[in-house]
Amino acid sequence: MPAKQFPSKPDLNYLKYxxxxxxxxxxxxxxxxxxxxxxFNPRFRGASDAKIFAAALRLSEAQFMIAREYGFKSWARxxxxxxxxxxxxRLKLRHHERIEDVEFRRAVDLLDAGDAxxxxxxxxxxxxxxxxxxxxxxxxxxxSPTLLEFIAxxxxxxxxxxxNIVEIARVILDAGADQASRDVTLALVATxxxxxxxxxxxxxxxxxxDYGADPDSAIHAAALHGYFETVTALIAHGARIDLPTxxxxxxxxxAGRLLRTASSVERHLALAVASQVGHxxxxxxxxxxxxxxxxxxxxxxxxxxxxxxxxx
Numbered sequence: 001m002p003a004k005q006f007p008s009k010p011d012l013n014y015l016k017y018x019x020x021x022x023x024x025x026x027x028x029x030x031x032x033x034x035x036x037x038x039x040f041n042p043r044f045r046g047a048s049d050a051k052i053f054a055a056a057l058r059l060s061e062a063q064f065m066i067a068r069e070y071g072f073k074s075w076a077r078x079x080x081x082x083x084x085x086x087x088x089x090r091l092k093l094r095h096h097e098r099i100e101d102v103e104f105r106r107a108v109d110l111l112d113a114g115d116a117x118x119x120x121x122x123x124x125x126x127x128x129x130x131x132x133x134x135x136x137x138x139x140x141x142x143x144s145p146t147l148l149e150f151i152a153x154x155x156x157x158x159x160x161x162x163x164n165i166v167e168i169a170r171v172i173l174d175a176g177a178d179q180a181s182r183d184v185t186l187a188l189v190a191t192x193x194x195x196x197x198x199x200x201x202x203x204x205x206x207x208x209x210d211y212g213a214d215p216d217s218a219i220h221a222a223a224l225h226g227y228f229e230t231v232t233a234l235i236a237h238g239a240r241i242d243l244p245t246x247x248x249x250x251x252x253x254x255a256g257r258l259l260r261t262a263s264s265v266e267r268h269l270a271l272a273v274a275s276q277v278g279h280x281x282x283x284x285x286x287x288x289x290x291x292x293x294x295x296x297x298x299x300x301x302x303x304x305x306x307x308x309x310x311x312x
Contacts, residue, residue, distance in 0.1 A: 004069050004070050004071075005070075006070050006071070006081070006088075006091055006138045008092075010081070010082045010088060011082070012079060012082045012083070015063075015066055015078065015082070016063070018066050019059060019062035019063040019065075019066045020059070020062070022036070022037075022062045022065060022066065023057055023059065023062050026052070026053070026057055026062075029049075029053045031049055031296070032296075032304075034049040034052045034053065035296040035304070036065065036069065037052050037057075037065060038052065040065045040068040040069050041061065041064070041065050041068070046265075060075070063075040066078070070138060071137060071138035071139045071140065071143070072137050072138065073137070077137060081137070081138075091137070091138045094157045094158075095136055095142065095145075095155065095157055096108045096109070096112065096150070096157055098136060099134050101132075101134060103122075103126050103129060104129060104132060104134055104147070106122060107119060107122055107123065107126075107129055107147050108147065108150050110122055111147070111150055111151065111162075111168055111172075112150075112157075112158065112162065113162065114162025114163060114164050114165070114168060116164060116167045116168055116171050119168060119171050119172070120171045120175075123171070123172070123175040124175075127175065127176070129147060129175075130146070130147055130148070130172060130175040130176050130177050131146070131176065131177075131178060131181075132146065132147070133145065133146055139155065140155075141155070142154075142155050142188075145184075146177065146178075146181040146184075146185075147172055147177075148169070148172045148173070148177040148181045148182065148185045149181065149184055149185045149188055151165055151168060151169045151172070151185065151189070151204065152185055152188035152189045152192045152194075152195060152204075153192060153194035153195065154188040154189070154191065154192035154193070154194065154195070156193070156194055159194060160194065160198060161194060161195065161198045161200060165195075165198070165200055165204070166200060166203050166204060166207055169204060169207055169208070170207060173207070173208075173211045177211075179212065179213075179214075182208055182211060182212060182213035182214075183213050183214050183217040183218070184217075185208060185213070186205065186208045186209070186213040186214070186215070186217060186218040187217060187218040187221045187222075189201060189204045189205060189208065189218075190205060190218040190219075190221060190222040190227060190230040190234065191218075191221050191222055191225045191227060191230075196227070201229075201230060202229070202230070202233050205230060205233050205234065205237070206233070206237075209234075209237040209238075215234040215235070215237040215238055215239035216234075216239050216240055218230075218234055218239075219231060219234045219235070219239040219240075219245055220244055220245075220269060222234060223244055223245060223247075223248040223269075223273050224269075224272065224273055224276070226248075226276065226277060228248065228249070231245065231248060231249065232249075241254065241258075242258060242262070242266055243255060243258040243259060243262040243266045243267065243269075243270045244266055244269040244270045244272075244273055246258055246270075246282075247270040247271075247273050247274040247279060247282045247286075248273045248274070248277060248279075250277075250279045250281075250282060252281045252282060252285065255270070255282050255285055256285060259285065259286070259289055265298070267286060267289070267291055268291070268295065268297075268298050269298050270282070270286060270291075271283065271286045271287075271291045271293070271307050272297040272298060272307060274286065274307075275293075275307035283307070293306065293307045294306055295307075
């Protein structure tokens with residue numbers, strides 16, 4: 001499920017009531033609440049509805065989940081933002097405007113300006129920057145990005161990218177961006193509207209994969225978001241064609257073959273993507289195999305809806 005937008009004038013009592021309502025819905029065996037618990041409480045990641053309903057939940061745990069739904073690490077961090085107008089106002093700023101580390105902010109500014117030479121020199125002077133993370137609160141994702149992840153413009157900060165963004169990316173990669181950063185950035189690029197609109201999405205995918213980013217780490221995200229061209233590009237770089245990938249590409253024969261050995265997770269994801277893109281034969285194949293059309297979609301794939309909601 002997408003994280004909720006933090007209220008412009010948050011009220012702690014109202015947020016406490018939301019936690020109590022979550023407990024009531026859990027007690028009433030509400031399937032929508034089960035999905036929220038599955039997504040925002042690590043204790044129940046991947047758990048069935050039955051397991052979730054059988055578990056006891058405390059108010060503190062419900063408050064933790066409400067905080068996670070608003071993009072905070074804990075109820076204490078959410079409470080701090082409610083009680084501090086300064087902290088709450090910072091959430092309205094664009095991500096780069098919230099960076100407090102002077103050297104990291106300078107690196108992002110050079111990136112945004114397309115100043116490859118300046119960025120290269122800055123990273124020579126501060127070599128550890130390429131491995132550092134900046135912490136953000138609120139929002140769906142991008143909570144702890146490295147410098148490389150800013151090249152994707154996902155989430156949108158400016159709505160455009162420097163003309164030489166591929167060169168900029170190469171500067172950061174040459175400075176030593178690590179494997180995890182390369183993989184996360186690949187997924188951000190593969191699902192980013194701005195790289196696509198600027199005509200650099202495939203070039204950035206090529207570059208990142210050439211520098212060792214794992215194409216398998218991004219292919220499901222690209223499939224769930226309907227980026228068929230990037231799915232094809234990732235396959236060209238060696239991404240594995242599994243059941244969800246076959247489903248988004250409408251490869252019915254491949255899907256039938258892969259279905260026999262697919263995991264429960266892969267089958268679930270395949271039904272979600274096939275329904276989203278309207279591949280009826282694949283949907284029929286999965287339903288005949290016993291997949292539940294009333295089951296909520298997996299995280300990252302419009303998980304607040306079921307396949308029936310997403311049918312085209």
